Amino acid sequence: MRNGGSSDNPTGFRVEMSASVEPVFPPAPQFLGLFSTGVGDSGQVLGDGASDPHYTLVSGASADAAAAQVTNNVWPIGHAWLANSAASRWLSPRADQSGSSAPGFYTYRTTFTVSDGSQGIWLSGRVSCDDALVAVRLNGAAVSWTAGNPNYGYWTDFSLHEGFVEGANTLEFVVRNGGSSDNPTGFRVELKAEP
Numbered sequence: 270m271r272n273g274g275s276s277d278n279p280t281g282f283r284v285e286m287s288a289s290v291e292p293v294f295p296p297a298p299q300f301l302g303l304f305s306t307g308v309g310d311s312g313q314v315l316g317d318g319a320s321d322p323h324y325t326l327v328s329g330a331s332a333d334a335a336a337a338q339v340t341n342n343v344w345p346i347g348h349a350w351l352a353n354s355a356a357s358r359w360l361s362p363r364a365d366q367s368g369s370s371a372p373g374f375y376t377y378r379t380t381f382t383v384s385d386g387s388q389g390i391w392l393s394g395r396v397s398c399d400d401a402l403v404a405v406r407l408n409g410a411a412v413s414w415t416a417g418n419p420n421y422g423y424w425t426d427f428s429l430h431e432g433f434v435e436g437a438n439t440l441e442f443v444v445r446n447g448g449s450s451d452n453p454t455g456f457r458v459e460l461k462a463e464p
């Protein structure tokens with residue numbers, strides 16, 4: 270680079286590089302129709318405000334809680350919340366979480382098909398949410414779970430290796446939004462099948 274001018278003046282140089290690559294968790298043949306949050310059928314990330322085709326909000330504290338929407342990519346994402354990536358995006362009861370949602374419980378549900386027997390298969394992944402993940406249910410049965418509160422600035426890893434059935438399966442995540450007045454809430458999960 271060249272510093273211009275005919276007398277002393279500021280010059281500088283700055284570059285940022287990252288060698289880390291976000292893991293991508295494609296759907297696996299053992300788990301047909303199972304996707305991370307905020308992606309379409311081919312795994313591409315969806316835009317702000319899109320309805321996630323794979324996750325529904327089956328109960329929620331806000332009156333407007335009907336579909337899980339891709340959260341707008343603004344604060345608190347990339348601030349208090351983990352930044353979005355090419356592998357997944359945050360979901361919320363509504364896209365605008367600067368406008369926030371009511372405190373209470375939100376249940377996100379996804380359904381998928383186990384096509385190759387229900388024994389010896391593993392599903393692992395990582396989850397982040399605002400504020401706390403209070404329950405995980407596989408086919409209606411509670412899964413043992415440990416996660417921090419709040420759980421939005423980092424990932425919590427998990428794995429499931431029992432409770433699957435051949436055919437249709439349902440996986441639910443119950444998120445509690447804390448506080449006593451409207452404030453941001455969101456949910457994000459990345460999933461992969463283990464051999």
Ligand SMILES: [Ca+2]
Pocket residue numbers: 399400446447448452453454
């Ligand atoms: Ca919150």
